[in-house]
Amino acid sequence: MFKKISLTIAGMMVAGSALAAGTPYHEGTATIVKPTDDRNPLTEIISGIDFRKDMIRDMQADEFENPGMLTVEYGEGIWDMPDGSKGLSMADVWEDCSGVAADVAGTVYPRYHEGAGKVLTLEQQINFCRENAMGAAPYKWEKADMLGMTAYIRYMANGSTINVNVDGPANSMFKKGEELYYERVGQLDMSCAHCHEDNYGNYIRADMLSQGNINGFPTYRVKWNGIGSTHRRFRGCNKNIRATALPYGHEDYVALELYLAWRGNGLTVETPAVRQ
Amino acid sequence: MAKIKPRVKVPKKADAGEVITIKALISHPMHTGRAKDKKGELIPRKIINEFRVTFNGQQVFNVMMEPAVSANPFVSFPFKASESGTFDFTWVEDGGKEFTASKEMTVS
Numbered sequence: 279m280f281k282k283i284s285l286t287i288a289g290m291m292v293a294g295s296a297l298a299a300g301t302p303y304h305e306g307t308a309t310i311v312k313p314t315d316d317r318n319p320l321t322e323i324i325s326g327i328d329f330r331k332d333m334i335r336d337m338q339a340d341e342f343e344n345p346g347m348l349t350v351e352y353g354e355g356i357w358d359m360p361d362g363s364k365g366l367s368m369a370d371v372w373e374d375c376s377g378v379a380a381d382v383a384g385t386v387y388p389r390y391h392e393g394a395g396k397v398l399t400l401e402q403q404i405n406f407c408r409e410n411a412m413g414a415a416p417y418k419w420e421k422a423d424m425l426g427m428t429a430y431i432r433y434m435a436n437g438s439t440i441n442v443n444v445d446g447p448a449n450s451m452f453k454k455g456e457e458l459y460y461e462r463v464g465q466l467d468m469s470c471a472h473c474h475e476d477n478y479g480n481y482i483r484a485d486m487l488s489q490g491n492i493n494g495f496p497t498y499r500v501k502w503n504g505i506g507s508t509h510r511r512f513r514g515c516n517k518n519i520r521a522t523a524l525p526y527g528h529e530d531y532v533a534l535e536l537y538l539a540w541r542g543n544g545l546t547v548e549t550p551a552v553r554q
Numbered sequence: 555m556a557k558i559k560p561r562v563k564v565p566k567k568a569d570a571g572e573v574i575t576i577k578a579l580i581s582h583p584m585h586t587g588r589a590k591d592k593k594g595e596l597i598p599r600k601i602i603n604e605f606r607v608t609f610n611g612q613q614v615f616n617v618m619m620e621p622a623v624s625a626n627p628f629v630s631f632p633f634k635a636s637e638s639g640t641f642d643f644t645w646v647e648d649g650g651k652e653f654t655a656s657k658e659m660t661v662s
Binding site: 342343345348503504 | 561563577579581624625626628630
């Protein structure tokens, strides 16, 4: 009996290591960033792309082949298209309204905004500007316009280093996000950390776990057959562990997004990333 | 979502005898005819059913697509360059509507 079990385990380990080959993380060629903030629990920060195999990596690397570029191009089209009662486009109002230059905006969100008096994600900042500076109706979360706009703003910062600030007025949200990250939820009673901090680089059934960094969002997922936001991903994670998914833009998700983005400080923006 | 837009990538220059890679992508929803909309009604089938490429008027590549092909079909194929000329790309949608693109290549 014992022999049988140990054989099975040995067999699984062999299969596991054979399956695990083929990603830069396992081959030791991943780009490793050292965290600069002592509060960061990670000793090495690795982008999700280094946990993926060549097929996905090639798809992301080639801008022509990358299907996320279709959404980025769509976003580029609506970026300087006038909309709303004031006849202004997002390109006209962005810098004054958000207080961040357009080409670095992709690296600093979620961010505390004085006008709104709270931490805003990029989606919320876009809608804030649309309502207050353009006199336009807000975009719906997860619809083509919003995804295009967020993808294009993030794409403008593609290759720049992420630098999300969690001090000052954003600190209370940051602490909340940290709590949520380690809180067990759902019927499976798991927290984010169980998979993405303790077990990155291991398989969970057929899927390779990454560190859950969000430097590539909005991300094209082959499974989705399209591009999706961070909050869509959170909802998917919540459902996987049989927890209640929260609505898009929920305060808890904003806090979690802030915390996650900060954990990935030092990585480069990869939008539009491709994942399986 | 976005409007249907063909895109192709062909090297501008190639050496005679060189094998080049040609990439073609069209943004298209590829409705299979089996999905339902929010009201529960079937979305009629509308896919790109054929993609063909001619080089200087002569057909060099052709693919017939079926509903199982996913949205935004991407096709790439190798081509042995021997002379300068023009590639013409044609995508045919259900109902006969055609989308076209063309690219020139110089062989030295």
